[in-house]
Amino acid sequence: MIAAALMLACLAGCGREEKPVVVVYTALDEMFSRPILARFEEQTGIEVQPVYDTEASKTTGLVMRIINEAGRPRADVFWNNEIAQTIVLKQKGLLEPYASPAAEAIPGPYKDPEHYWTGFAARGRVIIYNTDLVDEPPASILDYLDPKWKGRAAIAKPLFGTTATHAAALFALWGEDKAQTFFRDLLANDVAVLAGNATVRDMVASGAYAWGLTDTDDANGAVEDGLPARWQFPDQEQDGLGTLVIPNTVAVVKHAPHPEAARKLVDYLLEPDVERALAEMRGMQIPLNPAVDAPQNVPRMSEIRTMAVDFNVVAAQMESAAAFIRREFLK
């Protein structure tokens, strides 16, 4: 009985590879990435085997898989919906450099000079606010420290996802002392620390909190659903911090089992059509390629005052920022 059960399970997985295959670990939500990958499959005849992240893991689950599988990778391509963890993988020597011709149109700050990763289709870190509770929305993330918002603002736990990247970016920008003071003061001002960006969106839209930090895709979702919420880019004034814009990143995994197919997929994902398609979706990803003609409601990179950070420095700050956050936030 045992032998039969094991054989049945084994046979279920054997002999599946008869046509060309590419395995992509993708952190971008399935509802956005699946149609993109399906079109690649139609165009090239290469079967795409996607592995999506789960809500519980928020990207880091896939990163952990790539690290664990380092001895014999399963993944060919890592399509991350943010950047810092991709750079961490590069620093661990788990990525393969590939200079895709399609990457030429991507601006310099959003691609690796050594060609280990390329950014595309970005999200911005934005302030979402409840229109029933807020007349004059906060203009800066520093408003988290304003006593008038005591107990009325929310932030996602800065240990995972884009909020973790944002925290590391502040550490990179301000230095450790100033960044640590900021987060301590934030907690002292009773800012609610929620499970994730989606929770911030939901809680602000429901009126539990007046405003919070989230990503453009979450914020746009609230607006499209007709909830009493609007969003804006923070710190857009002349001498302001600027908004952190976090691109999707794509990279070839080192020792990928299907390197040819991997490169084809990278080329495809960096095409303008893909950025356009992602911009048109509910997630409203912002094209980095200036030639991409996005819908009217999608912000243009040229119109956003972005935070001036080097993502390599941000990635280097991830661990120390996370250690501090865990110490202060998880008591």
Added chain:
Amino acid sequence: MPIIKFVNVTKAYRGTPVLNGITATLAPGEGLCLFGPVGAGKTTLLRLVAGLELPDAGCVTVDDVPATEGELHTRGIGMVFQDFALWPHMSVEKHLHFVLQAQEVSREKRLERVEQMLTLSGLAGKRRARPAALSGGQQQRLALARALIVNPRLLLLDEPFAHLDRTTAQQFTEEIMRRRSAQHISVIMATHQRQEAWPIVDKIMYMNEGKYQVGAVQPLR
């Protein structure tokens, strides 16, 4: 006034009548033997008297009160179940203490009575043993001891000596006879071994296939 009355008692299991219109009485201090083959309804009748089951028709009264009315534990019944119904988590000693505690007997009295009963039943050496550690005969002795220690007015015995040797059975028989004469306790005993019932009972009810017949006990010469 009779302590127990059976008035047209009828009981069936899965459509098969086990008791069919039984009418009989038992006076205070009297002993009745229920005799018949397996499945004749002896245990069923005992359970009806104890108030553990309802008849399908007719009535069983104890002191003119229907057996199923009122609180079971207030009627002074001691019962030996066919399969003993011992409590597996209690030691021999604990069995006897518990039933006396339920009657709110004082500690000194309890200790005295428990010791007496342990000696009578020959279980003094097994006082701390749980039922699983006792043999079939020892378990039966414990069941008898538990029924007798509460000084019942009415003693219901279901095959009480099936697993006992002759000497021990004789000891218990003498104890029951002593209580019958000293305390006027009534006894109903179900058995398919008539000779063990003769010294204890005055009447015998023959039961078989729903029919019954009551007669006085005629000891064999």
Added chain:
Amino acid sequence: MTDRRTPRRVFAGLTLALFAAVCVAPLAALAWRSLFEGGAWHLDAWRAVLAEPRQWTLLANSLTVSLGTAAASLLVGGGAALSLQYCPRLLRAPLGLLLCVPLLIPPYIFAVAWLDAMMRTGLLTPQFVAESVVSPSFGLPSVILISTLSYYPIVLIFTGVALRRFDRRMLESARLIADPLQTFFVVRFPLCAPWVFTGAGFVFLLTLTEYSVPALFQVNVYPVEIFTELSAFHEVGRAAALVLPLLAAGGVVVWAWGRWARPRQRWLSHSGRAVEGMPLGWKRTSLATAGCLGLAGLALGAPLTLLAVRTGTLAQLEAAWSDARQEILTSLLLSVCAATLLTALGFAMAWLARDSARTARLFHWSVVPFLITGPLLGTGLITLWNHPGPALYVFETILVLVLACAAKYLYFAYQGERVALQELHPRPLEAAQVYDIGWIRRGLRVAAPMTAPVRAAIWGFAFILSLRELEATAMLAPPGITPLSIRIHSLMHYGPGAAVASLCLLMTGLLLAAGCGTAVLYFTCRRVFHAYH
């Protein structure tokens, strides 16, 4: 004369080898990875983690959640089981099944649906809900409440088993002497307690290793901390060190169960004379029935209603079914294989342990893969199987997921079989021995049929647990092989609410069918093999 010992040795060897492959090897791989990777010992990381002052908070939170949930489940589940006894006979089985349904819904779905439903109906204000997910004073009770609503059926089932086994003559003999309250506390409760506390112990272990609900309410417990260590810091060594307190707490409960509850479970055995439930009059019967219905409504009403409302139309459900057919088939195949492996291996281990206390002590360690949490178990399995060569027949197929489920739940299958074998009347086996029937045949042809009902129940539970499994399988699922639970969680962040809700309903439907199938299988086996008891 043939050597009778050879087949037995072969059987023992195969069982031990399979036990090692399923249970021991992943742990060894994890230990190697966390302690010795790179050719040097990494004990410093372990010492550093365990010396942190935060460990006390983690321990306090973990124990509070687990003990609180176990205690609350005891009250709710035990009370529900007793109340069922006093419900009208015709309603007992359907009500009992209804009360068990919450066990089939994964706790995370439960929590999200419950919160959402309360908000939508206005029973909770957004502010209150917000407080419950950010404030420690709300978070802990919220976790305990949600976990209790999800896990109380375990205590209900164990209490129900105890009540079914309770020979009513024991109760009757007490009722002739003592009042109902004394009878309950001196006879009924002590005899049922080992079973009831077994159920509570099971709840304790499940809650101790639960990640999703504490994470939602941001309560810092060890599974959350382990996940953080792996995901935010990629530190396998530190994450593995955090397992030690879980092993200690779980080990104490397992030890206490083995010493106190298991030997006393034998006090109740199948007598065929279950307590029928005393007739109480229509008022009390109505109260008992209303109580059971109220609990079912509270536990099930919110999540199922919300899932149904969010699904919207039957067409949506059909669309979800077509879209997820592959994942559903994958889940069913995974669960069938895992349940079969668990049941067969569990029986083999129990049969072997029956004659050897040393082997029994060895097999106790099968609880460790469960206690180390899913992500670490997944890490161990990857380290063990991700190598070129024959190992790929495991790692690249659904077999790696089967092994993950088997490793995680082997302890429960083994203990279930062990209890069943210990309750076997010894005479049939002795008779087989007298007739010179060999050791393996006695196990397969005498003991196994006699314990078939229990095996059916174990198979069913293993099927359900494997169908729900997420934390270990999320790390391991080979590309192209996606169980339904992973699909649901992939969509949860940004999937359309209707799609997620309909998949959740499908999952609940599958689990419900599995639960009903288990019940049918169990009672069929009981009817067929009842003569052997």
